Amino acid sequence: QKEVEQNSGPLSVPEGAIASLNCTYSDRGSQSFFWYRQYSGKSPELIMFIYSNGDKEDGRFTAQLNKASQYVSLLIRDSQPSDSATYLCAVGASRMRFGAGTRLTVKP
Amino acid sequence: DTAVSQTPKYLVTQMGNDKSIKCEQNLGHDTMYWYKQDSKKFLKIMFSYNNKELIINETVPNRFSPKSPDKAHLNLHINSLELGDSAVYFCASSQVGKNYGYTFGSGTRLTVV
Numbered sequence: 001q002k003e004v005e006q007n008s009g010p011l012s013v014p015e016g017a018i019a020s021l022n023c024t025y026s027d028r029g030s031q032s033f034f035w036y037r038q039y040s041g042k043s044p045e046l047i048m049f050i051y052s053n054g055d056k057e058d059g060r061f062t063a064q065l066n067k068a069s070q071y072v073s074l075l076i077r078d079s080q081p082s083d084s085a086t087y088l089c090a091v092g093a094s095r096m097r098f099g100a101g102t103r104l105t106v107k108p
Numbered sequence: 109d110t111a112v113s114q115t116p117k118y119l120v121t122q123m124g125n126d127k128s129i130k131c132e133q134n135l136g137h138d139t140m141y142w143y144k145q146d147s148k149k150f151l152k153i154m155f156s157y158n159n160k161e162l163i164i165n166e167t168v169p170n171r172f173s174p175k176s177p178d179k180a181h182l183n184l185h186i187n188s189l190e191l192g193d194s195a196v197y198f199c200a201s202s203q204v205g206k207n208y209g210y211t212f213g214s215g216t217r218l219t220v221v
């Protein structure tokens with residue numbers, strides 16, 4: 001079992017729609033969870049972090065965490081073509097483990 | 109000012125050669141990392157240094173040797189390069205106790221021919 005699993009996609013949504021990205025993790029003791037965005041040929045860029053169960057909102061982005069289910073998600077509201085990128089789920093602080101990423105395409 | 113800078117950005121070299129990648133951060137962070145991203149975009153941790161001390165050494169061939177002269181610098185030396193070493197290598201930094209994720213450098217695309 002991989003430590004951090006994501007649907008590889010690609011996920012395609014129309015402009016203005018909600019994009020939903022999902023991630024599961026295997027280490028039940030994990031405390032820190034992150035979402036990174038990576039444009040093609042660029043480095044990962046942190047967009048959200050969450051530590052507590054529930055929802056955390058930042059602009060058009062909402063991260064959701066359910067530690068009992070070992071599940072993290074990212075919702076992107078009012079998706080824009082500029083949101084087209086690979087989204088990486090990451091778990092842990094001192095030894096951050098990444099999922100393989102979900103490629104999102106937002107079509108105008 | 110670039111927060112985490114890596115050099116070179118691109119590196120093309122022949123099998124069997126030895127090469128180095130350098131990383132510097134000006135964020136005042138005390139921990140630095142090397143990650144390898146393969147062709148399938150999977151990011152895998154290789155090494156981590158905290159205040160010049162090696163704290164993470166994943167299962168990596170001993171042809172790879174990191175060195176941290178001070179907490180702002182982390183270098184990666186690779187001996188006897190192989191085709192399978194072709195990847196993008198990212199340097200990253202963070203601050204222990206401030207759990208705000210890692211800041212990544214722009215990456216070094218290594219191609220072994």
